[in-house]
Amino acid sequence: MATGSQAFAQEKAPEFSNDLMMDNETYTFFIADRLEYSFISGPNPLVWDAQGYIGKDFNKVWFKAEGEALTVGKEAEMEFQGLYSRAIDPYFDLQAGIRYDLAYSRNFNQSRAFGVIGLQGLAPYFFEVDGALFVSEDGDISANFEAEYDLLFTQRLIGQPRIETAFAFQEVEQWSVGSGFNNVQLGFRLRYEIKREFAPYVGISWNRKLGETADFTRLEGGEVGTLGLVGGIRMWF
Structure with missing residues (x-):
């Protein structure tokens, strides 16, 4: 009969596996932070901003998608990221x-890619906060920054101020x-969070184009600044 120490020495430890680590789970997450309809002067756009x-x-693999499409006419701008x-x-x-950016209307269709x-x-x-530096396939450099904050008025009623800006090094x-x-x-x-994962919302949004970008918009007959109400749904799972 083997002694206690001999029996312990003869036992074979299980082969190492990451599955044994309690903090090594694989997680998935998706959030549509903005899925909204904008009420502004002129055509009213649908706006989306989702990521997961x-x-x-x-280590994770992220995807991000945001864009804007007019409800009248065939015109939209979209952005997709894989990170x-x-x-x-x-x-x-x-x-x-x-x-990857995609923009189209009745008269044109164009796209471009970035690192x-x-x-x-x-x-x-x-x-x-979310900030990024982009280098296009043509070597153009730009950057984007956005930030938001949750203000809890109650456990279910939450206000969210938000700011976003973009900068380009070249025209x-x-x-x-x-x-x-x-x-x-x-x-x-x-x-208002009916459930934590599902919340309808209303709000206000102001968008102003600046500098040379505003000049391009004026030449094309577009609006340099817009102010309007928004209504939509925020959901995650």
Whole structure:
């Protein structure tokens, strides 16, 4: 009969597997932060802004999609991103990948691709921030930054101020983009969370094109600034 120590030595430890690690689960997440209809002067657009990921604690694959389509006429602008994301601290991820833009109307159809490097996470005081630098297939460099914050009036009634701006280092006339700051968007949305995962909202949105980008818009007969009400749904799972 083997002694206790001999029996212990003869036991075979199980082969190592990541599945044994309680913190090595694969997670999936999707959120449509904005799925809304805008009430502005002129044609009213549908706007969407969604993103999600699949991956583990430190490494994930993200996708992001946003765009705007007019409800009258065939005209839309869309942006898609596919990114590899690596956690660099408990609150921020470093992201890199590709972006693809598509714009079309009755008279034209164009697209372009970018390389992307960005930073996304939760800044001090619980501001959600997302900033990225883009280099197009033609070597044009631009950047984008957005931030939002949740104000809890009650456990279900939540206000969300939001700001977004974009900057271009070169003029890209084909896309009506001037050098410098292109635009600024400010908004405030008030949502009621019927469930945490589903919340209708109403709000106000202001969008102003700046500098050379505003000049391009005027030449094309477009509106440089818009102010309007929005209504939509925020959902996640």
